Amino acid sequence: MSDLSATPTLGWFDLSIFGVMLILSALVGIYFGISKKQDSAKEYLMGGKSMGMIPVAISCVASFVSGITVIGVPTETYQFGTQYSIVAISFILIGWTVATVFIPLYSKLDISTSYEYLELRFDRRVRYFCSLVYLLSLMLYIPVVIYVAALAFSQVTGINVHLVTPVTCMVCIFYTTMGGMRAVVWTDALQTVVMVSAIIFVMALGAEKLGGWGRVWEINEAGGRLQFFNMDPDPFQRQTFWTALIGIYFMFLADCAIGQSFVQRYLSVPDQTTAIKTVWIFAIGLSVTLLLSVANGLLLYASYAGCDPVLAKRASKPDQLLPLFVMDVAGHIPGFVGLFVAGVFSAALSSMSTGLNSLSGVLVSDLLSNVLSKKISTGYWLRIVTAVVGFVCVALVYIVENMGVILQGMHSLNGITSGTMLGLFLLGIFCPKANSKGALVGSAVSLCSLGFIVFGTQYSRNTGALVDKVLPVSVDNCTFTTNFTLSQSDGFKQESEEAWLIFKISFRYYTLLGVLIVLIVGNLVSIFSDSQDIKDKPINRDLFCPLVHRFLPNKTEEEEMPETNVLMYQHNKE
Template sequence: MSLDLNLVTEVFPTTFSTISSIEHASHQIHRFTVFDYGIFVLLLGISVFIGIYFGFFSKIKQDNVEEYLLGGKSMPKFPVAASLIATSVSGITLLGVPTDIYAYGTQIWMFMISAVVVGLVMHYIYLPVFLDMQLTSSFSYLEQRFDRIVRLTASFVFALSALFLIPVVIYVPALAFSQVSGINLHLVTPILCVVCIFYTTVGGLRAVVWTDTLQFLLMIAAILAIVILGIVDVGSFAEVWRRADRGGRLIFFGTDPDPTQRTSFWCVVFGLTTNWIAVFGINQACIQRFLAVPTRKAAKNSLKIYIFGLITINSLACFIGLLMYAKYEACDPVTTKQVEKLDQVVPFYVMDAGGKIPGLPGLFIVGVFSAALSTMSSSLNTLAGTIYEDFIRPFRPNVSERSSSTAMKMIVVILGVVVIVLVFVVEKMGSVIQIVVSCTGVISGSVMGMFTLGMVSTRANTKGVVSGVVISISCMITLWISSLGKLHYDYLLLRNDGCDEGILFSLDNSTVTNNSPSPSEDLPYIFRISFMYYSLIGLIIFLVVAYSVSICTGGGKVVDQRLLTPFVRCKDDINCNIKLTVKISDDRLLDDSAKDKI
């Protein structure tokens, strides 16, 4: 959701519905030391330095659109892959995934199947088209395949959803940092945003990719440090597994087909896979990075590293959830009031387990912030490109490349200021955060459908696509709003019968407890369907409507076969009577000058 940003916020709604309460329990958690602050300041300093280097001292200047958005199409494959992973893993992932494993078990860990499927469909369906077309914006594909109305619709929805998500991405880890450091949230957030805006504006994609790479390495270091420390604390990996099994946390193949189940094997494999394809297969930020490498082979290798990294990072985050349960198996910090809400368990665990090792809590919080900064910087860079290419450039057709690059830098600054303001709005919204973030998941099925239908079917047309988007999003909004705030899922058992007497001072007696309400049985069945299926349902509605309307209105016509995925393309120019697929070398992608000669 790694779990993309849209997905995590749907799968772990408790992270948002009660997150404002984190501040109230901060006094119960150890504070940062000077080593922790040192690590944190070092991260910010290096990020600023990278931006300054690529903006002012690098031999390659960010003075045209291709350089600013695609790094001149000469980026090395490992930094691009690391940037992809860092972009897809937010601070919410590192805080929300362990919490979900702690409370609901390991069923979500079957995302490994989803990741493999994402890699396959990217390799065989989406990536070949984007590499052949070599478009700065993935949404420009929709214009060439359908028309400008479809492109602008998709671009607007993407921009709006990103502006809602970026403030949450920053706010959540900032709140965690405020909790463990005692520094006011209102001071932390603007500083982080300004640093991110600076290196994104000055350094362009090159600075974003290299800072993402640094932040990716810090994320790995932080996660590994906590995992190793947690295993040592419990005794062994086997003991962690035994305690998780004893507590009923090891749930991998829950095959109950009931779609109202919060998580099952089927909703993870089908619902989660659909969501991941929508987020990782056609996401502008991801496509932008695949186009930043110089060769087709490098793009495919970056994809392999990307999928492997997603599986690794998310698996480690899942295991941290098991480590937390192993440590608090008989003394849950939520029911003992050591923390007020479930959302606080991860930072509490980090400070509790690693607080005695100077710098370790700081390393983990830096890892969380690294994930947030990488997501924010990539989103700002991508948003700037989308807004300029789709909404501004058509009205400035004769502007120089240097002026275009400058305009995009100004857009980044403006967007950054808007994000800073929205962070403070988010703080006041409380449970509404869940509403804002979950709304983006409602549209992912239709957005995925636009690209998928366009690439695999020659019969789709504009009328069908627009009808599909309108009906799909309308149905999903109705489904989502009707169930909003009414779906509740039981936690697995949380115990406090093994706590020390000092910890139990706030309890009447020692109990085994489950502290979440049961689902609302009086809600109509359709509105009790798990939110993990929303993307899949939206996709199905879109495909049925879009294809049917397209057929009824005369179908479509594809002039350029590069707009179709390879296995759909026509191979016979005599029978097709349309432009044949352009054969592109596996060693070198087409540059703009070569494309103009085709």
């Protein structure tokens, strides 16, 4: 695949496939909006706790596997090799952790958002703080998800990113607002089928064009892309076995264990046993989907090993490589490119709909519950907030175009908030002596520290003090005529000055670093601010992991009475 001078265009048949996907998604929202009364938070946010295990698990996969994964992971593999595939092991470990530690905890508490746990364990200030941090993280995440899908669409159609974004997002906002959790879950199931079909078709056709997977493997081995066991423990290495296994374990645990969008789903099934099974299906499905995306990255390199499209000026950004590849191998097949674009947008819309649904839950249940008029039902307030947040996210798409490589940029931004939030929950679940003052100070220090590191690192990259060394690429086999010339900026950039050591730490470790700061600072502050009323406060064992029950005081008769603080909280909430 050396002669890449011609780029096909998207036909009407391809566009119709994309349009059918949007129409079906809208119809699902209309159906559940009309057929199901969703006036309460439990109905709108958790589907009345009557959702099925398989649809919920598929919905979790769809929400997690956004366009950032479908496009970002192949790009990651193309530029940095297959070391990222070790994340599949991390997902299995995450599934075990969620199923054994977090699901039993949530199942005992009648809550609408995961952050209500923090009020039970600490106080309302901690809950509000974490809710605000989560709000910030999703407001950063959703626009990136939308932008990635629009970028793919623009690559294969030539239509401006900012023209396609509002139309597709309006559909997503519509069905999410109308149908609530039920619509989100069932559109996710539909969109997952489209997304996985697109990934598999790209793999099959691409491998056939290259002469089979044996040939693909040979080319990647020759190009140094096959890297699975780089056991270097250096935390300043961008990607090793340990950064993929440990760093990403904590990064994604923050999403899967405490993220409201996933906790809502775990709580939408009838009981704890079903929730645990749902988590395991989710973890396995996520691992398989990730490995499929890595395989597409191998196809990318095998196809462009001798003629890198970015150096050859056929693509302006590495994240445009997969859409370009699809056009090159399948642009002549009616409907194929349309299926791919629909798949990428399906991944984006499922993540967006999930984010909007969970954001509305956090805003209405956690942050605005005391100021919203009781004359309007909670269900209607949730719909109003969903629509407003959706339009804000669409507007934010206009400021995310300069993030560099999407997967790394998103993980870096996510590290600021995910470490702080996960640290708060782990402090509450595993540290019985931690108090609310320690939780607030620890989380504030973590948030500020990670913000300094992430933005300092980005500044170092922009000034040339810090450069990620990608694996070698070539234009030696380009056979078409073009006006491109190679410069230092096209190849390996040289660091203009030495970046601070803290800015060189792998971005995979940002979440782990945030967790450690919360745990260390939170426990130290709790020790030095421990007061008698904290010592005398009754201990509710349901708020702690069973692993630390042996370190808790024995139950007294007073603690065994029905009116525990959890029951009193639930009564007051009603």
